[in-house]
Amino acid sequence: KFLKEKPSFVAILGAGNFEAPTDILGKMFVHNKVAIYKSHPMNRAAVDPILPVLFKPLIDDGYLAICSGEVGVGQAILHSELTDEAMMTGGCATFDRIVWGSPEEQEKRKESGAPVFEKPFTAELGAVSPWIIVPGDWSKGELQHQAEFLAASKMANASAICASPQIVVLDKDWPLAQEFVKKVEEVLKNWPDFEHYYVGTLDRVSSLEKSSPNSYHVKNCSDDKIVDPLIIPETDDDSLVLKSEAFAPVLAYHYLETGNDVEKFLKEAVNFCNNCLFGTLSGSIMISPKTQKKHSDAFEKALKDLAYGSIGVNEWGGSVNFFGHLRWGARPGAHTKEDIQSGEGQVGNYCM
Structure with a gap:
């Protein structure tokens, strides 16, 4: 199914609490995407020296780019005209800030259906x-x-x-x-x-x-x-x-x-x-x-x-x-952009 779709370019915002690059692998090899990956500032010291070595063939051939930095770097890759879609691992507050803007304007934007980020956006978020x-x-x-x-x-x-x-x-x-x-x-x-x-x-x-x-x-x-x-x-x-x-x-x-x-x-x-x-x-x-x-x-x-x-x-x-062959993510269809909670989309499921 996915390999028959037109390839596209995805911006991936990495997690701050762990680094197993299932997000990169999933988007590239399951969903047929070219990707740019931004490491989380809290993981930079561990991630930045490793991923460029691990993914060197893909980087050298132009299928993957890896960058790091603060919020401004993330905003730049998300809003670039080259980016078709996005993915993140993190919390719902970060998702809401990206999609609906500052906390002061989020409720009004949700009510009027006016997001500040309108590209397709999958997210692996948390839960109680x-x-x-x-x-x-x-x-x-x-x-x-x-x-x-x-x-x-x-x-x-x-x-x-x-x-x-x-x-x-x-x-x-x-x-x-x-x-x-x-x-x-x-x-x-x-x-x-x-x-x-x-x-x-x-x-x-x-x-x-x-x-x-x-x-x-x-x-x-x-x-x-x-x-x-x-x-x-x-x-x-x-x-x-x-x-x-x-x-x-x-x-x-x-x-x-x-x-x-x-x-x-x-x-x-x-x-x-x-x-x-x-x-x-x-x-x-x-x-x-x-x-x-x-x-x-x-x-x-x-x-x-x-x-x-x-x-x-x-x-x-x-x-x-x-386990990469198992599906990981919120229950399908349980959440919306307006009430994102545990997110939308999935990682894993590599044997599909």
Whole structure:
């Protein structure tokens, strides 16, 4: 399909939190594009010496250009008359600034349908990612494993990952719920100290902390350079943490009152995630094999109904992005330019 389309020129704005050039590879080899790639300022030191070597044959033959710089460079390549379309990895605020202009004018422009950037624009953006724990019989070893797995997924890259788990969904009546929560906190408390690095982390944590009076830091560390996870022990349907991606070490819990009934929980968890959480990038659902087998039809229906681009079953949903042959991106058709949330388009899917 794509190779039959007329080749075109795409401007790609790279991510600030990682660099695996799936965006370049996808646009060039899946979508048949010639590309210019701009590295993110936060990744420049790592990326700029490597990509020109990695892609030297493509650069030498004129199929790819690589540049770096601040906002002005990005604006120049986006608005160049040579650029037919664009792609970015980042946050919805950056997308809105590019497409709809300054924050002061965005609402008016959206209402009138008057973007400042009108070229086709795909975007891989973030979300408030759920981590669903289906009630069931777990051994102490299994419960410990699940706690360690959640903590490790949360702390990866200092939580500066668009798929970082943010909301843990539990059945309030599950007998093991509080034991699980305590184990997660123990793992986080004993996690080796390291510094956060992504710009704006402290501001985002502070905003969510102020919005949740019952929140607390696991380590209670006096050094604000050290990653100290913020726990929000309980949320309601209007909590800010459900609507605002932290992109930081923030972990919140949401309890459903479903009487330790697996099938009722699955139905309510799907409803909550689809209707109360920001974005549709990825989610994760943990279920014991025995419970999955016993409630296979209800579980399969839940997977079908969860409105996410990627779902991990007994696996972190974000791990999908590690494999180039899998599709990564928001749920197709879930968002619009006016309400972009997790973005439009995809990366990966290289075996198509």
